[in-house]
Amino acid sequence: MLTLLSTTTGQSPSSSGLPVTYERLLKATEEPGNWLTYSGDYRSHHYSSLKEITADNVHRLRAEWIYQMHRPKVETTPIVVDGVMYITRPPSDVIALDAETGRALWTFEYRLASSVYVCCGQVNRGLAILGSTLFLTTLDAKLLALDARTGRMLWKKELADPGLNYTATGAPLVIKDKVIAGIAGAEGGIRGFLDAYDAKTGERVWRFWTVPAPGEPGSETWGGDSWKYGGSSTWITGSYDPELNLVYWGTGNPGPDYNGDVRPGDNLYSCSLLALDADTGKLKWYFQFTPHDTHDWDATQVPVLLDSTFNGRPRKLVVVPSRNGFHYVLDRVTGEFLLAKQYVQQTWAKEIDKKGRPVLNPNQDPTYEGNDSVWPGVDGGNNWMSPSYNPNTKLLYFNAREERRRYFKTDAPEFRPGESYFGGGGGGGARFRPEESWGRLIAMTPETGEIKWEHRILAPPWAGALSTAGNLVFSATPSGNFYALDARTGKELWHFNGGDRVFASPITFLSRGKQLVTIPIGDILIAFGLD
Amino acid sequence: MRRIFLIAYCLMSWALATQAQRPREQSRLVLPETNPYTTAADLEAGRKLYVGRCGHCHGKNGEGGRGVILNTGRLRHGDSDREIFLVIRNGIPNTEMPGTFSSPDAEVWRMVAYVKQLGRQGAAEPATGHPAAGALVYQKNGCASCHTIDGKGGLLGPDLSDIGDKRAIRHIRESIVEPNADIPLDYRTVEVISITGKSSSGIHLNEDEYSIHLRDMKGDLRSFMKSELREIKLPRESLMPDYKSLSKDELENLVGYLSSLRQKK
Numbered sequence: 001m002l003t004l005l006s007t008t009t010g011q012s013p014s015s016s017g018l019p020v021t022y023e024r025l026l027k028a029t030e031e032p033g034n035w036l037t038y039s040g041d042y043r044s045h046h047y048s049s050l051k052e053i054t055a056d057n058v059h060r061l062r063a064e065w066i067y068q069m070h071r072p073k074v075e076t077t078p079i080v081v082d083g084v085m086y087i088t089r090p091p092s093d094v095i096a097l098d099a100e101t102g103r104a105l106w107t108f109e110y111r112l113a114s115s116v117y118v119c120c121g122q123v124n125r126g127l128a129i130l131g132s133t134l135f136l137t138t139l140d141a142k143l144l145a146l147d148a149r150t151g152r153m154l155w156k157k158e159l160a161d162p163g164l165n166y167t168a169t170g171a172p173l174v175i176k177d178k179v180i181a182g183i184a185g186a187e188g189g190i191r192g193f194l195d196a197y198d199a200k201t202g203e204r205v206w207r208f209w210t211v212p213a214p215g216e217p218g219s220e221t222w223g224g225d226s227w228k229y230g231g232s233s234t235w236i237t238g239s240y241d242p243e244l245n246l247v248y249w250g251t252g253n254p255g256p257d258y259n260g261d262v263r264p265g266d267n268l269y270s271c272s273l274l275a276l277d278a279d280t281g282k283l284k285w286y287f288q289f290t291p292h293d294t295h296d297w298d299a300t301q302v303p304v305l306l307d308s309t310f311n312g313r314p315r316k317l318v319v320v321p322s323r324n325g326f327h328y329v330l331d332r333v334t335g336e337f338l339l340a341k342q343y344v345q346q347t348w349a350k351e352i353d354k355k356g357r358p359v360l361n362p363n364q365d366p367t368y369e370g371n372d373s374v375w376p377g378v379d380g381g382n383n384w385m386s387p388s389y390n391p392n393t394k395l396l397y398f399n400a401r402e403e404r405r406r407y408f409k410t411d412a413p414e415f416r417p418g419e420s421y422f423g424g425g426g427g428g429g430a431r432f433r434p435e436e437s438w439g440r441l442i443a444m445t446p447e448t449g450e451i452k453w454e455h456r457i458l459a460p461p462w463a464g465a466l467s468t469a470g471n472l473v474f475s476a477t478p479s480g481n482f483y484a485l486d487a488r489t490g491k492e493l494w495h496f497n498g499g500d501r502v503f504a505s506p507i508t509f510l511s512r513g514k515q516l517v518t519i520p521i522g523d524i525l526i527a528f529g530l531d
Numbered sequence: 532m533r534r535i536f537l538i539a540y541c542l543m544s545w546a547l548a549t550q551a552q553r554p555r556e557q558s559r560l561v562l563p564e565t566n567p568y569t570t571a572a573d574l575e576a577g578r579k580l581y582v583g584r585c586g587h588c589h590g591k592n593g594e595g596g597r598g599v600i601l602n603t604g605r606l607r608h609g610d611s612d613r614e615i616f617l618v619i620r621n622g623i624p625n626t627e628m629p630g631t632f633s634s635p636d637a638e639v640w641r642m643v644a645y646v647k648q649l650g651r652q653g654a655a656e657p658a659t660g661h662p663a664a665g666a667l668v669y670q671k672n673g674c675a676s677c678h679t680i681d682g683k684g685g686l687l688g689p690d691l692s693d694i695g696d697k698r699a700i701r702h703i704r705e706s707i708v709e710p711n712a713d714i715p716l717d718y719r720t721v722e723v724i725s726i727t728g729k730s731s732s733g734i735h736l737n738e739d740e741y742s743i744h745l746r747d748m749k750g751d752l753r754s755f756m757k758s759e760l761r762e763i764k765l766p767r768e769s770l771m772p773d774y775k776s777l778s779k780d781e782l783e784n785l786v787g788y789l790s791s792l793r794q795k796k
């Protein structure tokens with residue numbers, strides 16, 4: 001069946017289906033008919049050079065097929081290899097679809113351990129592939145390898161004990177012969193890490209603890225025993241620079257989320273971007289966006305790698321529109337801070353100083369009575385959904401979330417298996433005044449933070465962006481509208497009412513030579529093509 | 532002139548949120564009938580939790596506000612420990628009261644303990660007006676053209692059949708004389724103006740990037756494409772006019788009447 005599909009998709013000779021070698025992953029952009037990694041390529045551009053669908057003809061987009069999952073909150077980003085689409089389905093299932101028809105080729109259902117603590121829904125964001133093997137993390141904190149031809153499990157390894165509130169939701173990233181896998185559970189009092197596993201055997205090759213133990217560098221930024229439950233999870237897929245052999249990965253909030261009294265200090269390496277040696281996991285540099293965070297502003301945004309110029313000088317850059325409301329530009333060789341620019345309303349920082357450290361405004365921490373003066377909200381100015389960088393327009397496209405929220409704290413919690421470790425909350429009040437929360441799809445010059453244009457939507461979005469060589473940007477709204485804009489001007493060109501909220505990022509690929517665009521809406525995955 | 536009488540009755544939320552939407556956890560299968568967390572330390576912990584999570588809607592002392600009164604001991608969804616636990620845990624459907632899905636059981640029980648204590652305080656302010664006289668004020672001012680009591684009346688305003696169980700005297704009075712002070716989200720006003728200049732007003736029902744939907748002044752459901760509209764106004768004003776013109780006796784009698792409306796057993 002796979003052979004038949006591979007030979008009839010009419011794709012480039014370099015795409016011969018499986019195996020997907022590391023060399024192919026390195027040159028993923030040369031196979032625009034496929035989508036081989038979570039973010040489309042190692043630089044995480046989430047961009048496609050396909051241009052059958054253009055600004056001129058996008059009004060002819062029609063639904064081609066729908067795959068129904070009957071599960072809430074589908075956040076998967078598919079992998080597509082020569083006519084076969086691999087997706088995850090909540091909580092931790094995998095399905096291979098015929099990308100032309102949406103019909104299932106095989107289904108792998110995974111049974112979770114009986115007790116799993118999750119803060120934010122039974123979600124999974126996707127897969128990685130190497131050779132003929134698919135990799136995924138599971139909600140009960142396992143890393144699985146599946147045969148992409150059959151869905152049969154090849155091996156299963158425990159990332160951490162789910163009984164201690166560890167969980168996993170992000171798509172792994174394959175680098176050379178290793179599978180990089182992150183962990184989640186910072187709302188449950190875990191101690192975070194990032195792991196690398198041998199793709200063939202599943203043996204762990206390295207681990208980087210994102211909360212240092214006493215005596216290790218950075219441990220002085222945690223008071224008392226707070227490091228034991230310090231969070232700093234790694235639940236969104238990072239990026240990779242093969243020349244530097246560095247993997248770039250964001251970390252989550254420190255725990256407890258809202259009561260920082262018990263963890264005095266900067267709480268390294270929470271809310272940071274890490275640059276790790278891909279072979280050893282050793283820390284090359286880090287940059288902390290939000291020291292001693294008390295607003296749950298994880299830095300788990302997808303880092304976008306750019307080879308560009310900054311102040312007239314060629315630089316290897318990494319850019320991150322952070323959840324804390326500032327867009328950051330860093331030198332990805334050294335981690336040097338180059339620029340921060342506010343992109344949403346924010347009240348917590350007077351400015352970002354020359355070293356990249358925020359200068360705080362007073363009275364912005366959570367209080368016992370509740371502090372409703374803080375922008376952005378607990379879900380941030382940006383979140384985990386994928387941004388897109390378009391090399392033609394040289395613009396970065398991402399969804400910004402504008403909202404004010406009410407932050408309160410409670411007494412510091414005690415760690416208990418199966419229970420949350422928040423120390424407060426962030427919600428209610430002004431969030432629900434429609435005029436005080438909205439969304440913007442932003443087109444930004446990433447090197448300067450200058451906003452070229454923006455597209456306003458009614459509510460803060462949870463959708464990623466996809467830009468294409470057809471001069472298009474695709475994204476979606478919380479009200480269920482999947483839409484296309486002109487990437488150059490922001491003019492709206494097409495939309496489709498999918499009827500449910502979107503917590504996912506669109507991708508595009510070829511099926512039998514025809515360009516399709518797909519996105520999960522509610523509990524379905526829907527594919528569109530020109531009529 | 533249509534007489535419109537809106538009284539805020541929404542329950543305000545304290546929704547927890549972090550990375551994303553909270554999942555609805557399964558209700559605990561084994562739940563004690565009585566609260567295992569009732570020590571003085573539990574009550575104090577419950578007070579702190581309540582103040583942060585609940586106080587901005589229900590009042591710091593349970594006196595009510597946008598959320599229901601909690602200081603009378605009359606709880607519409609049950610006053611046993613277990614029932615209160617389930618309301619705090621799961622929220623109340625069709626209201627703005629959400630659940631506390633991610634809170635540990637112990638935190639919920641401590642809030643139960645504090646809510647029970649609030650209920651023993653008694654209402655902060657008793658009604659002084661005469662319900663029978665207030666019913667006449669209600670009738671004379673045409674309140675029933677927009678509000679429903681026991682199935683009779685209009686659709687534009689909130690149902691008042693058990694408003695006395697939900698709202699404090701102070702809040703009822705405020706809603707009569709200053710209806711713009713606190714407009715329930717389900718009763719926001721909207722006015723749309725078509726490209727040709729035709730205006731339609733009503734209660735905002737739903738909206739996305741391309742369309743908007745309202746219940747008009749006749750109670751009919753109306754839908755508009757935004758591409759066919761020149762302007763959408765979302766005034767921070769209630770459709771209900773203020774009743775500052777009522778005499779003091781009329782006002783207190785009306786408040787007395789409304790506060791006497793209780794859930795039918």
